[in-house]
Amino acid sequence: MEVEFRKQDKECTQVLKNHFEQNKYNGEWLDRHREDINAANKAIKRLERHMNRLEAKVQTQEETIEALEGVIENQQVVMACFRSCECAKGRAFG
16 A cells, blocks of 8 residues: 555646646746737737727717617708798798
8 A cells, every 4th residue: 555655646746747847838838929929919909999999989989879860860850841932942932
């Protein structure tokens, strides 16, 4: 039983060593590329701000289009009323 325990202990120790080495490698990689990572993160934040501004502009344009559609509908109603009006047909002022 003690032999198997030692075997498991060695296997666990090797697994821990492997994880330690992998973490060390990952840490070194991060250190080497930290400047690039920071620059990329800043670029992402700039793009997010730009996207937010664009979304706000699109929202404003959609609201403007809706308002203009309302104006057009009102003008169409006015024109229809005007066409049916006696004044427009020249009958009121002879």
